[in-house]
Amino acid sequence: MAVDVDLRTLLEQGATLPAHWYSDPDIHAFERERVFARHWQFVGPAEWLDRDGAYFAGRAGHIPVVVVRDGDATRAFVNVCRHRAHIVASDRGCKKTLQCPYHAWTYGLDGALRNAPRAQVEGDFRPEELGLLPVAVGTWGPLVFVNPDIDAAPLLDALGPLPDHVAASGIDLDALRLRRVQPSTSDYNWKTAVENTLECYHCQVAHPGFSRVIDVAKSAYELATDGLVLSQFGPAKTGDDPRRPPMPDGIVKQAQYHILFPSSSIDLVPGPPNLQAYAWSPLSTTRMASTTFSWFTGETTDAEIDQIIAFNDEVSAEDEALVNSVQEGLDSGAVRHGRLMPESEALIGRFQRLLYDAVTGP
Numbered sequence: 001m002a003v004d005v006d007l008r009t010l011l012e013q014g015a016t017l018p019a020h021w022y023s024d025p026d027i028h029a030f031e032r033e034r035v036f037a038r039h040w041q042f043v044g045p046a047e048w049l050d051r052d053g054a055y056f057a058g059r060a061g062h063i064p065v066v067v068v069r070d071g072d073a074t075r076a077f078v079n080v081c082r083h084r085a086h087i088v089a090s091d092r093g094c095k096k097t098l099q100c101p102y103h104a105w106t107y108g109l110d111g112a113l114r115n116a117p118r119a120q121v122e123g124d125f126r127p128e129e130l131g132l133l134p135v136a137v138g139t140w141g142p143l144v145f146v147n148p149d150i151d152a153a154p155l156l157d158a159l160g161p162l163p164d165h166v167a168a169s170g171i172d173l174d175a176l177r178l179r180r181v182q183p184s185t186s187d188y189n190w191k192t193a194v195e196n197t198l199e200c201y202h203c204q205v206a207h208p209g210f211s212r213v214i215d216v217a218k219s220a221y222e223l224a225t226d227g228l229v230l231s232q233f234g235p236a237k238t239g240d241d242p243r244r245p246p247m248p249d250g251i252v253k254q255a256q257y258h259i260l261f262p263s264s265s266i267d268l269v270p271g272p273p274n275l276q277a278y279a280w281s282p283l284s285t286t287r288m289a290s291t292t293f294s295w296f297t298g299e300t301t302d303a304e305i306d307q308i309i310a311f312n313d314e315v316s317a318e319d320e321a322l323v324n325s326v327q328e329g330l331d332s333g334a335v336r337h338g339r340l341m342p343e344s345e346a347l348i349g350r351f352q353r354l355l356y357d358a359v360t361g362p
């Protein structure tokens, strides 16, 4: 592929990826093939697979997937009909089979093609060769992940330190219950969104409410990278501040913001046990889908949940404006490379090198 021969060196020196990487169809095609088709991605909640036959549709990057509960097994498939590519399952539900709404090809929960109208009278037809294509699936706590690479190493290898980080917060993942699901779409490149979440250098400037709850000072706010996991830890502020947004008290004393490369975002905020996970998928070079899932325990009141969600929503709305503006600037192409702050934006540097290596690798 045509990339700058010394781009890896420029990245090492603190330059950002070139602006055209945030809208270029060729880069996007390589990302689909070499990043999204090969990495674990959060897709949805395990609670939606609570019965035999329960299923939900989601995406692994650009690839539609359907996750099903088949007896005791959790399975996942490319959610594209082997006949002529209609999406097989939509939303979520509970069924004994998955039937494509176009011509009624019908698949078992094991993915096998069980029935295709007129198959017996249409000559050579081998249903055993036309099952839904499997993808790898794994579960951690209430989160289900998929990887289009069926030969991928297990999910826990990719999660690396993430389970220990979350356990250190005191949250019991088994006690969490899904309390909110919020889908949306946005008009920017997926990397613009991910990079915005990878630094809090902008928090003092652009998130005044957030910065009254979380200590975003460089001395207090920690960054860590381990394999594919890029993490931030921000302690809750203490002391009296009448301008601080109302937040319920609880066992969690430190915010955590994690990205599992490439695009799974998992976070928790100070207060009662909580977890947010974001299923992010690029729909095109400058369009992405996002679904936000929020978990709390049964003991957390609706009023407390409303406070935490209002806190998160305020930050999200501020970020949405920032990311739209960055995409406009990138689309202009007028500034080829940005310049990272090497410490405060170390996670973006790591993310961009992971991405460059994946896109240009074998």
Ligand code: FES
Pocket: 081, 082, 083, 084, 085, 086, 100, 101, 102, 103, 104, 105
């Ligand atoms: S495309 Fe699915 S049955 Fe025809």
Ligand SMILES: [Fe+2]
Pocket: 196, 197, 202, 203, 207, 315, 318, 319
């Ligand atoms: Fe932000």
